[in-house]
Each structure stands twice: as C-alpha cells, then as structure tokens.
Amino acid sequence: MKLGFVGLGNMGLPMAKNLLAAGHEVVVWNRTAARAEPLVQKGARVAATPAEAAKGAEVVFSMLADDRAAEAVALGPRGIIEGLAKGAVHVSSSTISVALSQKLTDAHASAGQGYVSSPVFGRPEAADAKQLWVLAAGAKADVERCRPALEALGRGLTVLGEQASLANVAKLSGNFLIAAMLETLAEAFAFTRKSGIEPRQFMELFQNVFARSPIFERYAQAIADEKYSPAGFAMRLGLKDVGLVLEAARAAEVPMPLASLVRDQYLGGVAQGHGDLDWSALGALVAERAGLPGPR
Amino acid sequence: MKLGFVGLGNMGLPMAKNLLAAGHEVVVWNRTAARAEPLVQKGARVAATPAEAAKGAEVVFSMLADDRAAEAVALGPRGIIEGLAKGAVHVSSSTISVALSQKLTDAHASAGQGYVSSPVFGRPEAADAKQLWVLAAGAKADVERCRPALEALGRGLTVLGEQASLANVAKLSGNFLIAAMLETLAEAFAFTRKSGIEPRQFMELFQNVFARSPIFERYAQAIADEKYSPAGFAMRLGLKDVGLVLEAARAAEVPMPLASLVRDQYLGGVAQGHGDLDWSALGALVAERAGLPGPR
Amino acid sequence: MKLGFVGLGNMGLPMAKNLLAAGHEVVVWNRTAARAEPLVQKGARVAATPAEAAKGAEVVFSMLADDRAAEAVALGPRGIIEGLAKGAVHVSSSTISVALSQKLTDAHASAGQGYVSSPVFGRPEAADAKQLWVLAAGAKADVERCRPALEALGRGLTVLGEQASLANVAKLSGNFLIAAMLETLAEAFAFTRKSGIEPRQFMELFQNVFARSPIFERYAQAIADEKYSPAGFAMRLGLKDVGLVLEAARAAEVPMPLASLVRDQYLGGVAQGHGDLDWSALGALVAERAGLPGPR
Amino acid sequence: MKLGFVGLGNMGLPMAKNLLAAGHEVVVWNRTAARAEPLVQKGARVAATPAEAAKGAEVVFSMLADDRAAEAVALGPRGIIEGLAKGAVHVSSSTISVALSQKLTDAHASAGQGYVSSPVFGRPEAADAKQLWVLAAGAKADVERCRPALEALGRGLTVLGEQASLANVAKLSGNFLIAAMLETLAEAFAFTRKSGIEPRQFMELFQNVFARSPIFERYAQAIADEKYSPAGFAMRLGLKDVGLVLEAARAAEVPMPLASLVRDQYLGGVAQGHGDLDWSALGALVAERAGLPGPR
Missing domain, CATH: 3.40.50.720 (NAD(P)-binding Rossmann-like Domain)
Structure with missing residues (x-):
C-alpha cells in the first residue's frame, strides 16, 4: 500500500x-x-x-x-x-x-x-x-x-x-487499569514495608500468587458477565478483610486511601442488602451509580 | 507427625x-x-x-x-x-x-x-x-x-x-490487592460499557494485554526496588491520561472515584516537582505519606 | 447534690x-x-x-x-x-x-x-x-x-x-463536622493561594459570605427535612461548578481530593437521573448508600 | 452612568x-x-x-x-x-x-x-x-x-x-465550600439518622453549636495565617475522633467517604511526625501536596 x-x-x-x-x-x-x-x-x-x-x-x-x-x-x-x-x-x-x-x-x-x-x-x-x-x-x-x-x-x-x-x-481504560494497579501496589508495599516485611519478600509473594495467576482474569470475566452469585467469597467477607487491613495500617501509621475507598464501597453494598453477593459485585455497585443496571 | x-x-x-x-x-x-x-x-x-x-x-x-x-x-x-x-x-x-x-x-x-x-x-x-x-x-x-x-x-x-x-x-495485603483490582475492573467496565463497548470486547482486550502479561510484575518490581527513573512513562503523562479518562467518563456520566484518587495523586506528584519520574513513583508518594522515604 | x-x-x-x-x-x-x-x-x-x-x-x-x-x-x-x-x-x-x-x-x-x-x-x-x-x-x-x-x-x-x-x-458527628470543614477550608485556601489570591482576601470573603450567614443552617434544614425540590440550585449546576473548580485546580496544580469526591457524588446523582433535584440532595444520595430511603 | x-x-x-x-x-x-x-x-x-x-x-x-x-x-x-x-x-x-x-x-x-x-x-x-x-x-x-x-x-x-x-x-471556591459542606452534612445526617437520632434533634444541635458559632471563622483564620501551634486540639486527637466516627459508622452500616478521606489525611500527618500540630494543620498538609510550603 x-x-x-x-x-x-x-x-x-x-x-x-x-x-x-x-x-x-x-x-x-x-x-x-x-x-x-x-x-x-x-x-x-x-x-x-x-x-x-x-x-x-x-x-x-x-x-x-x-x-x-x-x-x-x-x-x-x-x-x-x-x-x-x-x-x-x-x-x-x-x-x-x-x-x-x-x-x-x-x-x-x-x-x-x-x-x-x-x-x-x-x-x-x-x-x-x-x-x-x-x-x-x-x-x-x-x-x-x-x-x-x-x-x-x-x-x-x-x-x-x-x-x-x-x-x-478502550485505550484510556487500559491506561487507567495500569495507573490504578500502580496505586494498589504502592499502598500494599508501603503497608507491608512499614509493618516490617521486606519488599523482596512481598515481591516473591506477588509473583507466585498474583502476577502469573488467572485470578484477575477470572474476576474480570465475572464483571463482564455480571455474574455475582453464588459467591465464591462474599462481599461481607471482603468488607471484613479490608476492614482488617485498615485497622492494621492505622496501627502501622500508613494511610491507604484506595483501601478506604474500597471499604466504603463494600460497606455501602452490605448496607443496601447485597452482602451475600460475591465481592466482585463491586462491578454492579459501580455500574448502578453510572445509571446502568445495578445488583440484582 | x-x-x-x-x-x-x-x-x-x-x-x-x-x-x-x-x-x-x-x-x-x-x-x-x-x-x-x-x-x-x-x-x-x-x-x-x-x-x-x-x-x-x-x-x-x-x-x-x-x-x-x-x-x-x-x-x-x-x-x-x-x-x-x-x-x-x-x-x-x-x-x-x-x-x-x-x-x-x-x-x-x-x-x-x-x-x-x-x-x-x-x-x-x-x-x-x-x-x-x-x-x-x-x-x-x-x-x-x-x-x-x-x-x-x-x-x-x-x-x-x-x-x-x-x-x-501479608495475607491481608493480598486480599487488599484483589479487592482493589475488583474496584479497578468495576470502574473500567462501567466506563467502557456505558460508552458503548461491549463487555466481551473489553474482556478480550484485558486478556490479551493485561491478564497474561508481565506488566504488573514489572511495575511491582520497580516499586519493590524504589527505582523510578529513568521514566518509561513519566508521571506527567500519567496525569494527562487519567485526566482524559475522567473527562470522557464525565461526558458518559460514569463516576470513577478510584480514577479521581489516582489523578489527585499524580497531580500532587507533579505539583511537588516529581513529574519526570516514572508513573510507578506513586510508590514513593504513598510511602512518603506513611513516614517512609519519599521521592528522590 | x-x-x-x-x-x-x-x-x-x-x-x-x-x-x-x-x-x-x-x-x-x-x-x-x-x-x-x-x-x-x-x-x-x-x-x-x-x-x-x-x-x-x-x-x-x-x-x-x-x-x-x-x-x-x-x-x-x-x-x-x-x-x-x-x-x-x-x-x-x-x-x-x-x-x-x-x-x-x-x-x-x-x-x-x-x-x-x-x-x-x-x-x-x-x-x-x-x-x-x-x-x-x-x-x-x-x-x-x-x-x-x-x-x-x-x-x-x-x-x-x-x-x-x-x-x-452525636458528639462524634460534631467533631466530624469540624474535621470535614477543616479539610474543606484547607483545599479552598490552597487553591486560592496558589492561584494568586492572598489568604487575607479569601478570609474576608469567607467572613462576609459564609461564616456568619444562615447558608449552612438552611441547607442542614433541607437535609434534615429531606426536602430537595424544587431546586434552588440544581445538582447538575453543582456538578458543573465543582467541575470548573477541578479544571482550574488542575491548571494551578492543586490536588483537591474532597472536591473530587463531591464531583463524583454529583456525577453519580446526575447519571442516576436526579440532576434536577437541589444540590443539597447529596443528603439523599448518601442516605441511599447507607440503606436509608434515597432520592425520590 | x-x-x-x-x-x-x-x-x-x-x-x-x-x-x-x-x-x-x-x-x-x-x-x-x-x-x-x-x-x-x-x-x-x-x-x-x-x-x-x-x-x-x-x-x-x-x-x-x-x-x-x-x-x-x-x-x-x-x-x-x-x-x-x-x-x-x-x-x-x-x-x-x-x-x-x-x-x-x-x-x-x-x-x-x-x-x-x-x-x-x-x-x-x-x-x-x-x-x-x-x-x-x-x-x-x-x-x-x-x-x-x-x-x-x-x-x-x-x-x-x-x-x-x-x-x-474565588467564586468557584465559594461554591466548592458549599458543596463540600453539603457532603459533610449529608454524611453526618445519614450517620446520626441510621444510628437512631432524629434529624430534628441533630438539627437543633447543629444550630446551637455550629451554625451560628465563630468556630469555622476561627479555624479559617488559622489556615489563612498558617498558625498551627500551639495546638488547641491536636491532630492525633483528630485522628482518634474521626477513627471513632468510622468505627461507629461501620457498625451502623453507613459509608462515609469524606470521613475516610479526612482520616487518611490525619493518619498521614501523624505518620509524617506532625501529630502535635493543631488539627487545622490539614491546611499545611494540603498546601504541601500542592507544592506550597507545608507543615513546619
């Protein structure tokens, strides 16, 4: 051509x-x-x-x-x-x-x-x-x-x-995925580092458990399909665990604004009666606020 | 035993x-x-x-x-x-x-x-x-x-x-990684879906570009090593792109609180003179606020 | 006694x-x-x-x-x-x-x-x-x-x-009111100061327009009464104005996370069809997420 | 004319x-x-x-x-x-x-x-x-x-x-002050209402303690003057109290994202060694992130 x-x-x-x-x-x-x-x-x-x-x-x-x-x-x-x-x-x-x-x-x-x-x-x-x-x-x-x-x-x-x-x-969404993951990693490393875990240890964990696992892909599929039940891990358990993160980070004096944001999302989901959906139902909560169909 | x-x-x-x-x-x-x-x-x-x-x-x-x-x-x-x-x-x-x-x-x-x-x-x-x-x-x-x-x-x-x-x-940090990724995916799917992209299309993209790529691992390594320069993609470009996401999401009427949070982090980084560091230097901004060594 | x-x-x-x-x-x-x-x-x-x-x-x-x-x-x-x-x-x-x-x-x-x-x-x-x-x-x-x-x-x-x-x-809520107002003032002063307005000028304005006016009382009454229409100032105008704040703060390089949060609330309200309610209907949006009755 | x-x-x-x-x-x-x-x-x-x-x-x-x-x-x-x-x-x-x-x-x-x-x-x-x-x-x-x-x-x-x-x-900052106060009031009313306090009772309190008091004016003056010590009420006490708000709101199932944001600001201030400044030193924390002089 x-x-x-x-x-x-x-x-x-x-x-x-x-x-x-x-x-x-x-x-x-x-x-x-x-x-x-x-x-x-x-x-x-x-x-x-x-x-x-x-x-x-x-x-x-x-x-x-x-x-x-x-x-x-x-x-x-x-x-x-x-x-x-x-x-x-x-x-x-x-x-x-x-x-x-x-x-x-x-x-x-x-x-x-x-x-x-x-x-x-x-x-x-x-x-x-x-x-x-x-x-x-x-x-x-x-x-x-x-x-x-x-x-x-x-x-x-x-x-x-x-x-x-x-x-x-789509391109901007991709760059957003990366930037959001960077903030996620930034908070996780600050939390573990200040708590006394060496970065290379947490890195080893990240490599073995997350980086090469199908975990994110499986959750993305759930959100793409809007399939949030039966729950593999319920939203109320997600709320509990992110709450424990914030408690420990409070004690270690590490501000984690993204963890706070996620906690408030889960808390809203539970308060509105969706605590038994899978914790990936954040997909539905965010969609609802955008005027799209929400949790069912 | x-x-x-x-x-x-x-x-x-x-x-x-x-x-x-x-x-x-x-x-x-x-x-x-x-x-x-x-x-x-x-x-x-x-x-x-x-x-x-x-x-x-x-x-x-x-x-x-x-x-x-x-x-x-x-x-x-x-x-x-x-x-x-x-x-x-x-x-x-x-x-x-x-x-x-x-x-x-x-x-x-x-x-x-x-x-x-x-x-x-x-x-x-x-x-x-x-x-x-x-x-x-x-x-x-x-x-x-x-x-x-x-x-x-x-x-x-x-x-x-x-x-x-x-x-x-470490365990709680791992669960935080997943929950944060869920919020990230939730916002990305709401944004693309409401803009008119079918979820299966964005899913295809996610699979091919992110889920099985070493991209998150490479960035985690950068944060573990606190190595933010030379920049592969500078913080000021990250600020630009997340800004474009928010503009488009505003037009599509999709609230993206995590994108707002990340944008404010980048804006602070640029305002404080770190705009030429790699955009993974969120790691340093978050660490600084926790009382750990910050950007250099 | x-x-x-x-x-x-x-x-x-x-x-x-x-x-x-x-x-x-x-x-x-x-x-x-x-x-x-x-x-x-x-x-x-x-x-x-x-x-x-x-x-x-x-x-x-x-x-x-x-x-x-x-x-x-x-x-x-x-x-x-x-x-x-x-x-x-x-x-x-x-x-x-x-x-x-x-x-x-x-x-x-x-x-x-x-x-x-x-x-x-x-x-x-x-x-x-x-x-x-x-x-x-x-x-x-x-x-x-x-x-x-x-x-x-x-x-x-x-x-x-x-x-x-x-x-x-009630006591904790009162202390929250003060702390939230402090963050609000902190962002407003940082924004005006970095834009070139002297703090004493913005202070004069605050005194004359806000500090001694019944404005906050009137809005608190609206939220207490859950009375959000007819709108004195509609949510979609609130969205517009907070959007203009963020644009100008972006140009002046001032991160305003609270302004971002409020913008996302208004954007969600508009996306869900409540843009014609008064901008105090944040009261209803927040209530809804807590499992209380929301906007009508 | x-x-x-x-x-x-x-x-x-x-x-x-x-x-x-x-x-x-x-x-x-x-x-x-x-x-x-x-x-x-x-x-x-x-x-x-x-x-x-x-x-x-x-x-x-x-x-x-x-x-x-x-x-x-x-x-x-x-x-x-x-x-x-x-x-x-x-x-x-x-x-x-x-x-x-x-x-x-x-x-x-x-x-x-x-x-x-x-x-x-x-x-x-x-x-x-x-x-x-x-x-x-x-x-x-x-x-x-x-x-x-x-x-x-x-x-x-x-x-x-x-x-x-x-x-x-200045005009946009004024409208931001109102919108931020609306979110503040929205969260305070949702929290007290869901906890069992009647809105008219909290309204009475607001009128008597806040709406007509010089409290916000005094704090605005502190931020305008960048005068954060000696502390009337120290940042670490502010952190404690907002932490108690979030604990109680968690129990009542009320998401309060603005309270989370303020908590994270205080936690960062304490982690960076400013816990003994007055809690109005949010003014300095926000300023610092905008590239202006921070806490001293």
Whole structure:
C-alpha cells in the first residue's frame, strides 16, 4: 500500500519501520526531519508537511504526543486533511481525548475522507519488536482497508466497532487499569514495608500468587458477565478483610486511601442488602451509580 | 507427625485431608462434628473439644472464619491453649487481624507453647488440589518444625520472619490487592460499557494485554526496588491520561472515584516537582505519606 | 447534690469548678492529685480512688482523654462501678467510642446503677466560662436526676433519648463536622493561594459570605427535612461548578481530593437521573448508600 | 452612568432592576425579549443584539448560565465585543471557568476595551433585595470606574486584584465550600439518622453549636495565617475522633467517604511526625501536596 506516516517519536519511528519492513511504500513527516534518517535508508521518502505526507496515500498514520500536537498535524495549516484524497483514510494512533477523536471523525467525514482511531498498547521496545496490541474503530470498510497495515504493527488487533472514538475509550481504560494497579501496589508495599516485611519478600509473594495467576482474569470475566452469585467469597467477607487491613495500617501509621475507598464501597453494598453477593459485585455497585443496571 | 486440626469449614476440611494424605496422624475437631465424617474414613480421630485435639499433638492447626471464632477455639474454655503440650506449636491458618495474631503469640508464649501464623492463598478448590500458597511467620525453630506439614498443604511456601503477625499483614495485603483490582475492573467496565463497548470486547482486550502479561510484575518490581527513573512513562503523562479518562467518563456520566484518587495523586506528584519520574513513583508518594522515604 | 468528679484535665477541672460554684458538694479524683488543689480551695474533697469519689454520690462525673482511660476509671480495679451506690448515676462526659458507651451502659445496669452519656461541645475556655453545649442520653429518670448538674456546666443542653450511646454518636458527628470543614477550608485556601489570591482576601470573603450567614443552617434544614425540590440550585449546576473548580485546580496544580469526591457524588446523582433535584440532595444520595430511603 | 445589561435570567433581571433603581440608564438584551418587560416599565430600553446593548455604554454587564452562553454573547456574532466602545468596560457576572475569563480578558484587551470579572454570591431573592456580595477583579482603573454600579448590586464588594480571572477562582471556591459542606452534612445526617437520632434533634444541635458559632471563622483564620501551634486540639486527637466516627459508622452500616478521606489525611500527618500540630494543620498538609510550603 501507499502509506503516509506523521510523527516519528519513540513510538512512531519503530511503527513506521515495521510498515516499511512489511513492504509498504511510506512517505514520512516529522517536526525535526533528522529523525527520519534511519527510515530513509530503508526506503522511506520524507515530506515537507503533513499534507504532503498524506497526498497520494491510501492510508496515512499519525502518532503524536498529545491532543494539541495531534490536532495541529491533522487539522492545522498544511495538515493531513488538506493533502488526503477523498476516500483515503487517516489512522490516528495517538493516545488522545475522546472529544478530539470525535472532532477528527467529523472533520474527515466532511472532507469525504475516512477516519480510523487506532491507539496501541505497548512501549517503544514492543513497537520495535512488532509486539504491540492494536485497537481499531471506525467505519467497517475503512478498518478493513487498513487491516494489512495495522497487522504489520503488532501481535494482535481488536476491532471495537464503527464509532472511532470507542478505541480511545478502550485505550484510556487500559491506561487507567495500569495507573490504578500502580496505586494498589504502592499502598500494599508501603503497608507491608512499614509493618516490617521486606519488599523482596512481598515481591516473591506477588509473583507466585498474583502476577502469573488467572485470578484477575477470572474476576474480570465475572464483571463482564455480571455474574455475582453464588459467591465464591462474599462481599461481607471482603468488607471484613479490608476492614482488617485498615485497622492494621492505622496501627502501622500508613494511610491507604484506595483501601478506604474500597471499604466504603463494600460497606455501602452490605448496607443496601447485597452482602451475600460475591465481592466482585463491586462491578454492579459501580455500574448502578453510572445509571446502568445495578445488583440484582 | 502427630497433628491436631481445629475447624473443618470449606477450607479446613480439604487441608486436613491433605495432611492425612501426607501420612500424618490427625485428630480433628469441628463445632458440628458431622463435618468430620469423610476424614474419619481416611483415618482421622475426632476430639470432643479443641483442647482435646491439641493434647498430644506436636502441631495443632486452626482454620476459622473470623477473629471471634479463632480466639474462642484458641483461648476460650477448653481451647487449644489448655490442651497443647509445652514446646508444641499452634499453627493458625485463619485470616485474622494483626492484633489478634499478636495476642495469640503472647498467650502461647506465656504458656510455653509455640505459635506460627500461617494464612494461605487460594480457594477451597485449590485447597483440595494441594495448590494453596502458604505463608508462615514465627520463631525459626517452630516454623522449621511445622515445615513438613505446611508443605503438605500447597504448591509453595513463603516464610516471612520471626514475628508471627507479619504473615497476617501479608495475607491481608493480598486480599487488599484483589479487592482493589475488583474496584479497578468495576470502574473500567462501567466506563467502557456505558460508552458503548461491549463487555466481551473489553474482556478480550484485558486478556490479551493485561491478564497474561508481565506488566504488573514489572511495575511491582520497580516499586519493590524504589527505582523510578529513568521514566518509561513519566508521571506527567500519567496525569494527562487519567485526566482524559475522567473527562470522557464525565461526558458518559460514569463516576470513577478510584480514577479521581489516582489523578489527585499524580497531580500532587507533579505539583511537588516529581513529574519526570516514572508513573510507578506513586510508590514513593504513598510511602512518603506513611513516614517512609519519599521521592528522590 | 452530692457529686463525684473523676478526671481533672483541661476540661474536667473547669467543669468541676462550675459544679462547685453552683453549690454542689463535690468529691474529686485525679491521677495526679496536685491538679485538685484549686478545687480544694473552693470546698472540694479529694478521694484516693475513683471508687471512693463515687461512694456516697448521687451522681459521679467522669471526664477522661480516651477509651482506655475512661474504661479504667469506670470498670477497672477501684473503679467507679465499685463505689457507686445502687440507683446512683455515672455521667460520662468523655469523648469515647459508641462501643465503650454501650459496654458502660450494660455494666452499670448489671450493677443496679444508672448511666448517662453526656459529652460536651466547647474548649477549655468555654468550659471555664460555663459556655459548653451539653449532650445527654440515658434512661429518662436518670437524665432528669442529673439535669441540675448538667445545666450548671454550660449554656444549653440537648437530650437525645434513652439509649446512652446516642450522645456519643452525636458528639462524634460534631467533631466530624469540624474535621470535614477543616479539610474543606484547607483545599479552598490552597487553591486560592496558589492561584494568586492572598489568604487575607479569601478570609474576608469567607467572613462576609459564609461564616456568619444562615447558608449552612438552611441547607442542614433541607437535609434534615429531606426536602430537595424544587431546586434552588440544581445538582447538575453543582456538578458543573465543582467541575470548573477541578479544571482550574488542575491548571494551578492543586490536588483537591474532597472536591473530587463531591464531583463524583454529583456525577453519580446526575447519571442516576436526579440532576434536577437541589444540590443539597447529596443528603439523599448518601442516605441511599447507607440503606436509608434515597432520592425520590 | 450609561449601562448595558445582557442576560435577564433569575439573577440578571433583579440585578438590572437595581441598577435602574440606582438611577443609571440601562439598555438591556435577553434571548427571549419578553423577559425585559418589567424593566421597560422602569425605564430600560431593549436592544436587538448584545452588540447593540453595549453600544454607547460606559459599562456593559453580562449574566449568563454557563461558559457556552457567556462566550456567545461576548465574542459571538453581534456580541458585546462588536458594539463596545474603546475604553469602555465589560463586567462579566456569570459563574464561568477561569480559562474563559482569561480568554475574555485577552479578547477585550485586543479590542482596546476593559474587562472586569465580577461574579456574585447570593440567590435570586438576595439579588432582588440588593443583598448580594460582589467580587471584582481587573485593571484598577476599570474596577474603579465600575464601582458605583457594582455597589448598587449588593451589600458589599471584595476587590481581588488586577488579574480578572482571580474573581472566578474565588467564586468557584465559594461554591466548592458549599458543596463540600453539603457532603459533610449529608454524611453526618445519614450517620446520626441510621444510628437512631432524629434529624430534628441533630438539627437543633447543629444550630446551637455550629451554625451560628465563630468556630469555622476561627479555624479559617488559622489556615489563612498558617498558625498551627500551639495546638488547641491536636491532630492525633483528630485522628482518634474521626477513627471513632468510622468505627461507629461501620457498625451502623453507613459509608462515609469524606470521613475516610479526612482520616487518611490525619493518619498521614501523624505518620509524617506532625501529630502535635493543631488539627487545622490539614491546611499545611494540603498546601504541601500542592507544592506550597507545608507543615513546619
């Protein structure tokens, strides 16, 4: 395919490299053109503007750091939208806001162009090793047209539907999962460390009991299926145990705000009569507060 | 070994079964004696009181539902402490409070008996299949004496030191990890679901990107090692992304209190000048608030 | 009346002084007896133990620092319960736990004695100036019997019913109101200060608009009456404004966890269809999560 | 003065009325012109567009519901900026974002016009009775020029400096104070109600002890002055009392997330060695996390 690629940062550069390696023609653009050097050696052509990188391409990728940069290269002066042919597709791989993704959808539609939102999971090393996990959402025909290029970027692809911004929702949710897990680990290590357990001991435990176990997957499945009974471990027991954590952390003088939050969720669940559901029924409590169906 | 086992609930029953299977002599006690039936068929003897189950045993296990029950069978009338010989050891496998564990330590010490705290990770099915992960803390000689029995219960053993209640700290921390992950998943599913992503799609993503990946293990290692720079993904980018989550969740009308908590942590980190550390440096922010060394 | 008074700390000393000034006979006890000196000059007699202070008294007060001390002087060796006559009343003014208050109720009842829980609002200066606000709960006859003494301590008395521990619930709730207001003020000052408003300017505003206005009283009345419509200011406007606070605080780099919590409450209220109720309908949202009737 | 007034909602209408009553000439505009009827009877003239209302005015007020409406009447087609004379001043009374206030400042400056941000505290009844409290920030000469009109609107005026958006920061902080107090009251009433105290009893207490007392003012002063020692009531006692609240609320099954948040703040303060400061030193803990000077 004839491709454009706009944005050769830590992620964009190895991604463009893999597109070249898969045999595609790639015209690249980057704010500091020198970054393109290694790609030129592999056959890429360098454009003077994003619009020029888009000109003649069937599909043009963009991979930028934030909303401001992503909007500038797409909709700003000499942006992608100016160069892209009618019917051609802009694939946005940046981690951007849902609102900007919707704005880009509309802008490209008005210009008779396609728009596919396609953020990726993985670090630069994973990008380099073609080990990214790729998301895609947008009009079905557009996604299918881009598929060969998307599959050249990683080890797998999840297609999320026809509304492009859903891919951004999913990507942001993934980053939220990590950030929340970091806070969880941060509180657990502070609690155990201050109580006198060496970090390497708790790490050993984490490795053996949690990191490689199907436990989180099994619970995610329960929440996905909204299946909270019969309880494997009841919410009232979860309340008891998180209460014991907070008591011990109080004695050790370790504030654990996430533990407090979870305790209050369980306490509310029990107070509202759901104490016999599985402790994964947090899924239902949170859903209810969002206006979705709650515990049954 | 001559063992006692007090408490034949969903966990205790299969644990006692595995001790018998490993060739130990086991005297059991349960509030409702009929629960002991299947063990008797495998050679167990039934005692009339916890004290009687402890009498003559080198090691007596207890596995009860909560602090009240655990304290009653150990220190109450006709409790373990009354029957256990000097020098013999009480192994408490219940998930109990740190405070009760310390009280049991002192009580048994006063009686010239040993006390090992040994809670386990795993559900009844895992207990049955000898797949528990077993913790142990207590005086070194006591732990070593119990080791053959402890190893008969599961697939691995982590010894946490000479202060028995540390095993309770670790067990409670493990349950906190799960409960926090449940809240995390609850918010992520509510957000994606209300935004229009089908749960099975987000589940597929979770499986492929998170559940079986070394990502949490790598971050746990960073927090264990307090190694937050160079940043793989900087705290200020974490702040940006969690901010985008909250914006999109605001638009979709999904309250995400854990996301708010994490955002405020990152905002504090950035405001205090740590925005260029890795986003796992939540580990340092939480530690600092506990009076431990903070970000450097 | 013949009174006893146990505990002559910063609060107890001026309280006992006012009982003497009102013409009562008072026998006092304090761990360090020297504290009683100024009272002796005003006619008090010093007892050697709490039991002795209680002996012969119609009513014995206790005012201690915490649960441990309050329990020790009441139920410990040579404690109040040993000296108090059948039918006489122990008035506990300490800020103690609801659980201990219930335990004291039961213990005194078993001993044929009365127990009135009577914590107070006010600092030592207010105690000295007879400006405390006094709570009381307990058996009606007991409260009435103590009334002359209770009225000698402050400027007003609220009787809360026959279950003694209700007075502790009310006292703790009052301290919670203050602590929560402190966090509120802490966040508001940090936000305005870092944005460039001088603290004395925001203080002027606080004085003129909030501190002396009936605004909080009016809202408390709405929550007491569960009257949330018609809305004076709708929940969806509250959501908008707290959202603007968080946006501006994000830009100024000021974490405001309480503002985040309130925003999430409003967002949940709106998501569940209550956006047109008055923003004081937080009262109903919180009640619902406690298993009480929610928004209508 | 010759004035314009744009936006005759529940607040704008009585404000414009008071400007007329103070003897000013007022040209008004509202989206639905019929709203202007009562003002016309008092001498107001009706303009066809915001620009026309601004034409010839020394000062033009705007009072709209949100950012979108406020931006439209100011900067949109036939907006205030098109009609206002060079040197004349736009006074924005709407509760809008800090970001929009900065944008309006810049836009009017570019057009050679003045901009004063002047949100108000008070409900429609207060506006009608000239009992609003008025904020103002902007270039000194502009504020002074508007002063007679601003003073015609309420019972007092606080001038916050030359950066217009500071008035928006202050207004938003005020609304945050109310919303936070609502959550506080919501939790206190849920806790006392579920524990068995009648709402009217707790209301009586609130009125007598808190609503009309100088307690919040005194604490606000401490935070404004950053004066946290000597402690009137030490942070470690605050921790104790909020801990007792949470224990009792746990027993009564009442989730109190704000109480949890405050407890965690105190626990962090104590863990970091500040337990002997006054409990109002939450002011310093929050400030520190915002990158301002912390506890000393």
